[in-house]
Amino acid sequence: MAANPHYTDSLRKLMELFGKLPGVGSRSAERIAFHLLKSSREEALALADAIRAVKDHVKHCSICFNLTEHDPCSICADAERDHSVICVVEQPKDLLQLESTNIFRGVYHVLLGRIAPLENVTPADLTIPQLLERIVRGVRKEGEGASTPPVAAVREIILATNPTMEGDGTSLFLQQELAYVAPQIAVTRLARGLPAGAQIEYSNKAILADALNGRTKV
Amino acid sequence: MATYLNDDAICLRVHDFSETSQVVGLFTRAHGMVSLIAKGVKRESKKGVVSGPLDLLTSGEVVFVPSRGAAELGTLAAWELADHRAGLRKNLAGLNAAMLCAEVTGMLVQAQDPHAELYGELEATLGLLAGPQRARATLAYVKAALVGAGYAPQLGGCLTCGRGLSDGPVRFSARAGGFVCGTCVLEGGGTVIQVAGRIVAALARLELPSVLAARPPEKAGDAAAQALAMGLLLAQVEAVTDRGVKTRYLLGSIFGQGRGQGMKGQGGEVTEASTGKAEGKGG
Numbered sequence: 001m002a003a004n005p006h007y008t009d010s011l012r013k014l015m016e017l018f019g020k021l022p023g024v025g026s027r028s029a030e031r032i033a034f035h036l037l038k039s040s041r042e043e044a045l046a047l048a049d050a051i052r053a054v055k056d057h058v059k060h061c062s063i064c065f066n067l068t069e070h071d072p073c074s075i076c077a078d079a080e081r082d083h084s085v086i087c088v089v090e091q092p093k094d095l096l097q098l099e100s101t102n103i104f105r106g107v108y109h110v111l112l113g114r115i116a117p118l119e120n121v122t123p124a125d126l127t128i129p130q131l132l133e134r135i136v137r138g139v140r141k142e143g144e145g146a147s148t149p150p151v152a153a154v155r156e157i158i159l160a161t162n163p164t165m166e167g168d169g170t171s172l173f174l175q176q177e178l179a180y181v182a183p184q185i186a187v188t189r190l191a192r193g194l195p196a197g198a199q200i201e202y203s204n205k206a207i208l209a210d211a212l213n214g215r216t217k218v
Numbered sequence: 219m220a221t222y223l224n225d226d227a228i229c230l231r232v233h234d235f236s237e238t239s240q241v242v243g244l245f246t247r248a249h250g251m252v253s254l255i256a257k258g259v260k261r262e263s264k265k266g267v268v269s270g271p272l273d274l275l276t277s278g279e280v281v282f283v284p285s286r287g288a289a290e291l292g293t294l295a296a297w298e299l300a301d302h303r304a305g306l307r308k309n310l311a312g313l314n315a316a317m318l319c320a321e322v323t324g325m326l327v328q329a330q331d332p333h334a335e336l337y338g339e340l341e342a343t344l345g346l347l348a349g350p351q352r353a354r355a356t357l358a359y360v361k362a363a364l365v366g367a368g369y370a371p372q373l374g375g376c377l378t379c380g381r382g383l384s385d386g387p388v389r390f391s392a393r394a395g396g397f398v399c400g401t402c403v404l405e406g407g408g409t410v411i412q413v414a415g416r417i418v419a420a421l422a423r424l425e426l427p428s429v430l431a432a433r434p435p436e437k438a439g440d441a442a443a444q445a446l447a448m449g450l451l452l453a454q455v456e457a458v459t460d461r462g463v464k465t466r467y468l469l470g471s472i473f474g475q476g477r478g479q480g481m482k483g484q485g486g487e488v489t490e491a492s493t494g495k496a497e498g499k500g501g
């Protein structure tokens with residue numbers, strides 16, 4: 001749908017920008033733009049300030065590459081957490097999802113993607129070199145100004161990449177590299193198979209095969 | 219009313235299109251390459267029609283509405299996953315080999331150009347890649363893909379004098395599409411790869427993946443020679459498509475030469491086998 005030709009340039013520009021956001025169509029973009037136009041100056045500019053603050057202050061943690069405003073991030077800086085267990089995820093979103101379970105008390109490493117040979121994404125394009133370095137050194141990088149104490153050597157790496165072909169490939173590559181640089185470390189992977197609440201009768205046979213192969217002792 | 223087509227397919231390309239949709243590139247048995255939009259497949263609650271998001275290298279049965287033109291997207295109506303490649307998910311070298319086969323297929327097969335035989339060969343190859351025949355099957359498939367696309371290199375003898383090749387060194391020119399013997403002059407220029415004649419002869423004898431699959435597995439063979447032969451085939455693929463093979467850097471892993479896809483070999487570094495066009499990233 002083309003924007004109404006009677007809109008002013010700045011209004012059209014705003015709609016165009018909203019329309020580029022994920023899940024926002026031209027109709028919604030129009031609605032949001034008019035909502036902002038109607039709302040108070042403070043209210044509207046608070047949104048602009050929030051966008052600027054995010055872009056200015058949010059960066060990647062220098063240890064785990066999670067998104068943070070303070071380096072190291074609150075998880076890496078938390079002495080109560082178990083720094084000898086590192087859970088490796090593809091994206092900050094995955095970290096947040098795992099954190100929301102309140103089960104995991106270790107720390108993370110965010111790869112910022114997955115190896116995708118067909119799209120020219122190689123291990124060196126991700127934070128894999130930093131992960132291996134982190135494991136091999138077994139120490140925290142020095143924070144700005146003050147040096148943080150070395151952490152305990154890593155005992156376990158949990159591979160929590162997505163169970164897609166590329167996620168699995170990334171996990172296989174990490175297994176290969178870890179066996180090479182740190183063979184003493186336990187490497188585990190998230191369980192896969194039938195989700196709770198699923199019915200065998202209606203399950204895809206490939207998923208069922210995974211569940212059978214990955215069966216656990218009770 | 220929309221026409222629905224039903225076919226077997228292997229997924230060779232997946233891109234996220236939106237929060238809930240994907241664009242997929244499928245190599246179908248009867249309809250060649252098709253690009254489809256798969257709406258709503260990433261939504262958790264979607265039941266029945268599509269068995270979850272489509273994943274690279276998996277095969278299944280597809281129902282789709284074809285696009286009107288080759289440049290447009292068709293619409294995926296249903297996908298029933300048949301093989302999610304459990305073996306490849308546990309075997310890095312096999313998975314890397316499958317990625318290479320997928321890329322080469324995408325480079326050589328055009329949209330809406332059916333290649334039913336090659337489809338069968340890719341299915342057979344994907345079934346072999348997690349096993350001991352990985353290197354041979356990869357080589358056999360890339361050769362089959364070149365033959366199927368009509369770009370087979372001349373492996374029978376010298377391009378200039380026609381004589382059979384000796385076991386000694388011969389020169390391969392991807393631009394010329396074949397070899398010249400030790401005494402002849404290679405016309406036309408382009409990248410020239412020197413290789414032992416016995417490697418070319420072995421490549422000429424190599425059978426189709428489906429034939430390999432039907433027989434009990436043979437011994438793995440000489441990995442270094444297989445990697446060199448693959449270098450020749452990939453140079454040919456690059457010459458006829460005028461594009462670099464992105465998965466070239468995986469050759470070390472596929473042909474079992476050390477840790478292969480290690481940190482040092484990243485970023486399009488030329489491997490031992492790829493003495494041809496040295497394509498960097500983004501090539």
Ligand SMILES: [Zn+2]
Nearest residue numbers: 061064073076
């Ligand atoms: Zn951190």
Ligand SMILES: [Zn+2]
Nearest residue numbers: 376379399402
């Ligand atoms: Zn000759």
